Amino acid sequence: MLSVSCVLTILAEWKKSLRESSTICAAATGEISLTKILLIRHGHVEGIEPKRFRGRAGVPLTALGLAQAQAVARRVASRWQPVKVYTSPLERAVTTGAAIAEACGVGTEVVDTLIDIDYGAWQGKTEAEVSASEPTLFAAWHDTPQLVRFPGGEALQDLVARAADALRDTLARHPDETAVLVAHDSVNRTLLLQLLDQPLSTYWRLVQSPCCINEIDVKEGCIEVLRVNETAHLDELAGA
Numbered sequence: 495m496l497s498v499s500c501v502l503t504i505l506a507e508w509k510k511s512l513r514e515s516s517t518i519c520a521a522a523t524g525e526i527s528l529t530k531i532l533l534i535r536h537g538h539v540e541g542i543e544p545k546r547f548r549g550r551a552g553v554p555l556t557a558l559g560l561a562q563a564q565a566v567a568r569r570v571a572s573r574w575q576p577v578k579v580y581t582s583p584l585e586r587a588v589t590t591g592a593a594i595a596e597a598c599g600v601g602t603e604v605v606d607t608l609i610d611i612d613y614g615a616w617q618g619k620t621e622a623e624v625s626a627s628e629p630t631l632f633a634a635w636h637d638t639p640q641l642v643r644f645p646g647g648e649a650l651q652d653l654v655a656r657a658a659d660a661l662r663d664t665l666a667r668h669p670d671e672t673a674v675l676v677a678h679d680s681v682n683r684t685l686l687l688q689l690l691d692q693p694l695s696t697y698w699r700l701v702q703s704p705c706c707i708n709e710i711d712v713k714e715g716c717i718e719v720l721r722v723n724e725t726a727h728l729d730e731l732a733g734a
Contacts, residue, residue: 528713537562549613562705567597569727591676607656614647640694
């Protein structure tokens with residue numbers, strides 16, 4: 495279990511390492527090193543509506559989710575040139591990542607630290623069920639998410655620490671390249687909040703739709719978030 499102060503220290507060291515590694519690279523080559531990250535959520539699964547705490551359950555993509563995966567794959571292949579696709583180990587992310595990798599002609603790799611948050615005893619339950627059985631904690635999850643630990647599961651601080659590790663490793667592997675990360679709503683939200691220097695208390699202010707695209711550039715220690723929750727490539731599936 496990580497304390498808030500511990501997580502803040504980890505994040506500060508992570509951002510410092512980004513600045514230092516980028517500066518060394520620029521000094522050695524005389525050029526600015528830029529890594530582009532495409533952060534994507536998996537496609538539609540059962541349990542999005544009505545809302546359910548899916549977490550680490552091995553739920554497959556629905557027919558709509560498979561169509562969304564193909565649509566986002568076409569979008570990525572037509573706009574960018576990623577060299578690798580990294581995915582959460584859960585089936586819904588692996589399937590989405592495989593579609594992107596095939597369209598782009600690149601390989602995939604599972605990254606355990608991109609796995610969805612551990613909801614503990616809440617996993618598999620609907621929001622209505624949890625609201626009825628644990629109204630106080632359920633309300634806290636929506637009002638003060640940064641202070642909640644799921645019974646027998648994780649807190650957002652745990653998720654931040656491991657998701658930052660996944661991003662740091664990707665940046666180290668791919669200077670001057672584009673890489674795709676296929677993860678989950680909660681993973682994407684917490685990563686984006688850290689990249690935007692926003693506190694975990696603002697968790698609910700971001701939206702991550704199925705098969706959305708977030709585009710992030712990291713160059714010389716500077717982070718630029720260029721797209722958040724882009725879903726125009728899914729317009730053709732409206733009403734599906």
